[in-house]
Amino acid sequence: MTRHMDPRSSEQRREDGARVALQLRRMADAESSRSYQRDLLAAIVQRRTASSPPGGPPGGAAVARYRPCEVGCLEQDTGFLVAVLGEVLVRTSAAARAAKVLRPLGYAGEEVEELRGLVTRFSRPGTPVHLASRHARELRAAGVPASVNHVVPLGYVAKGEGGFEPASAPPGPRGPGTSLPQGAVRVAVVDTGRAAEERRDGWLRNAEGDVDPLYRNPGREPGELDLAAGHGQFTAGVVQQVARGAALRSYDAVDSDGIGSDVRVAAAVLRAADAGAQLVNLSLGTRTVDDVPPVGMQVALEVLAEEHPDVLLVAAAGNSGGTRPTWPAAFRSVVAVASVTASLKPSPWSDHGPWVDCSAIGEGVVSTYVPGTESRAVDKEDPDTFGPDSWALGTGTSFAAPQITGAVADRMAREPGTAPRRALLEVLRGDRRARDVPGYGTAVPVLPGTAAR
Known part of the structure; x- marks a missing residue:
């Protein structure tokens, strides 16, 4: 493998090392990180809407990709679970069985075209994460592979x-x-x-x-x-x-x-x-x-x-x-x-x-x-x-x-x-x-x- 040498001088490495030490201290402070993450997620949840934000790209599929989804979070002992509000995902092959459970609760299902139609998304707008999680767990207990539409958040949920x-x-x-x-x-x-x-x-x-x-x-x-x-x-x-x-x-x-x-x-x-x-x-x-x-x-x-x-x-x-x-x-x-x-x-x-x-x-x-x-x-x-x-x-x-x-x-x-x-x-x-x-x-x-x- 090519050896990637560090071109920085010893002084530059010291300067950068001090900044890295700050990053690591913030990551190690679990209590402060939890408070910071809680506040930031609350702000994100509050401001997100289902409409395209100002200045978005023109028209069509691009707007759909940029449109922010409404999310909620559930605080657990091990961190925060973030998910799209009111969405439960199941394999389309098991969608009929899932529908028997979810439709009486007010969910509507549609196949996800971007995933070859192999996944069906059941939606009930505004349903909080803890409730959608419970519904997904009930489906799994009945033998239907299911999960909420989890969100993969970047740094701030896992760092200080x-x-x-x-x-x-x-x-x-x-x-x-x-x-x-x-x-x-x-x-x-x-x-x-x-x-x-x-x-x-x-x-x-x-x-x-x-x-x-x-x-x-x-x-x-x-x-x-x-x-x-x-x-x-x-x-x-x-x-x-x-x-x-x-x-x-x-x-x-x-x-x-x-x-x-x-x-x-x-x-x-x-x-x-x-x-x-x-x-x-x-x-x-x-x-x-x-x-x-x-x-x-x-x-x-x-x-x-x-x-x-x-x-x-x-x-x-x-x-x-x-x-x-x-x-x-x-x-x-x-x-x-x-x-x-x-x-x-x-x-x-x-x-x-x-x-x-x-x-x-x-x-x-x-x-x-x-x-x-x-x-x-x-x-x-x-x-x-x-x-x-x-x-x-x-x-x-x-x-x-x-x-x-x-x-x-x-x-x-x-x-x-x-x-x-x-x-x-x-x-x-x-x-x-x-x-x-x-x-x-x-x-x-x-x-x-x-x-x-």
Whole structure:
């Protein structure tokens, strides 16, 4: 594997290390994090409506993709469950049995076209999450596979206050620009989308796909970024640093609040595979009621196995520090990636367990970011401002996963004809620096990350 050296001076690493230490302190403060997450989720739930927000893209399917779904949350001992209000998902093959239970309760069912009609969504608008969860549990008890339409929220549900921090320096040489090698490995980044900004430093100039709107939330200040703005841009930048010649395409399965439903994410995965993606990166995930697999993604994976068996999915393990499964990472056919420190020791805040396949350095990763100022809802004390061609420090399994995705893409490019799963095995076994870490799988040093100071 290509060794990615750290181009920063010792002084720059110290500066960045202090910022990373702040990120880690916030993640370790469970009580403060819970209060912060509760307040932020309450604000998100209150302001979301079923109509398209101002400034949305013109007409048709684009508006449907950007329209924010109404969500609710249920606080549990292990964190927050977020789901679309009043939606229960079942396999269409069992829809008739589900209807006997749900229709008398006021639910109406329709097949989800984006999932080949194999999933039926039963809706009863306004039904709170705890009640829809109870109805789904009753269906499962009757032998009908069912789940609420879980939401896969980004960082703020699993981290404390604060988001990305400014990086002291970009991580090395100029980006690859717009040229791509013939037969470039095709990588899909299912996330918030890419920034419309055309960077002058050559990074992500050849990336395509859905655009992250960055500034859509109502009531914001001029230049104030949405709550999850730039997450997809950062993730794509990680992939490109590791696989400079990969053909990147972004899919906006998660909106600028950081909210994406099971159905929307599953549909984006199928869109990516249908468009020819060989690797799909999913820097997102959620725990579920009773740890049952979410129906939408489960069906999408079955479709992939039948229609696109060579496509490899790589997903973040989560940032809650526990061992409960995070989906979609916990599916056996998905590569689950946890985080380790810069010295390849377990990150205590990273989810882990026997369902995790491998890990990469997820603390103080440096990658491409977007122009704007952090929302005060994300960083109440000292929101940072980022300019054009900005670089940032990110901490989370969201930024460990794309390193594995990039390493697999790089191996496939160096050995044309290598299937993704074969390339993954070579990545995990072919680096003498890699080590097995119980609960974290094989820890592979890809990008250097930043040691906290």
